[in-house]
Every structure is written in C-alpha cells, then in structure tokens.
Amino acid sequence: GQSLEQPSEVTAVEGAIVQINCTYQTSGFYGLSWYQQHDGGAPTFLSYNALDGLEETGRFSSFLSRSDSYGYLLLQELQMKDSASYFCVPLSGGYNKLIFGAGTRLAVHP
C-alpha cells in the first residue's frame, strides 16, 4: 500500500527560499521523484533520490531520509515562473509506474 502527505498549498515571494515537504509510506520503497507541472502544462521531471542526502540541480535541491520516510524539495531564489504544482512520487522497487498524489501548489508573488 501507499500513503503520501504534502502540503496542498504554499505561498512565497520572489527571491525567497521555499521547502516543500513530503512524507510517505510505501511498501518496497525504492526512491523518491519530484515533478513540476505548470497550469495547462504537462508534468516534467525534476529530480530523483535513491539514497539519503541532498541532490542539487541549479536552484532546486531534493532531499531524502529513508529512515524517516521523508523528503523535501528546496527551491531557492524563487522566480515567478516557479509558480506551479509540485508532486513527490515515491517509487516501489520492481514497479515502473508513477502514482501521483494531489501535489503542492506553489504560488510565488512579487
């Protein structure tokens, strides 16, 4: 089975830093992916964590703690274009399908 918790909405201002948390319960946990989706657009892949620790890609970083069943996405130097929905997607070993939760809607204001 699988359960997933993310905040439904987050608001921040341009230039700030925001952290979107994700807690999960997934049998056979393999890793954690993050996807971004702008209104009217398609989901796009941001990052994948298989091991504990921080992965950095430009302004975005993703963190995983397997022992805590917890991860987060950190967005730095926020820009208006970062306004989007963000999905954390826990992956189960042996399965190649992505099951999306409700995601977190991030609104960046001037």
Add this chain to the structure above:
Amino acid sequence: DAGVIQSPRHEVTEMGQEVTLRCKPISGHDYLFWYRQTMMRGLELLIYFNNNVPIDDSGMPEDRFSAKMPNASFSTLKIQPSEPRDSAVYFCASSPSAGRIYGYTFGSGTRLTVV
C-alpha cells in the same frame, strides 16, 4: 528529439460518440503510460505498456476504455461510448527502462470535452 507527441490537442465530442486519442512515444523508450487528469481526481494512471505489451490496466475506469500499442512508435486510447464524466486532460508518457531514475517524459496532453 520531438518528445512525446499526442494528438489531437483538443477534442470536443458529443456524448455517446467514440473518441480516439493518439500517442507517439520517444524512440527507444520501452515504457508507455496513459494518465488522466481532472481537478477532482488529480493525475490518475490508466494503463501502462512495456515493449508494446499491456502490463497493468487496473486504472482503466471501465469497459468503455481500451488502449492498444500495435508497435513501438504508436499507441491509442479509445473511449466508446464517451460520457461527460470522461472530460479531462489525457496525458501519454514514455520512459526508458530506467525511467524512474531519469524521469518520465510526458506529452502535451489531449484536452477532451464531452458534451
């Protein structure tokens, strides 16, 4: 690479009509997924294929929905007969075998409206 290509981008049809959505995955990707997104239900996985073979269709809502993948470069999702509650954005995505590591690529989606 042109990415995952879906057609049509928009479809408006009357209740009871047959609707066919099309998808061309990225060349070399051996997994193909069909998703449906609505405000109420979010992004739902309908079915996925591996090497053209359907692996899991547990998300297909009912017998009115069917999906095929006759070859590695083409897949269809058919709804017959269509109903207003089928109105949604339908996404196709593809990935290589290590897709969970390198990410899945989604098409731009087909916005279906059934009136």
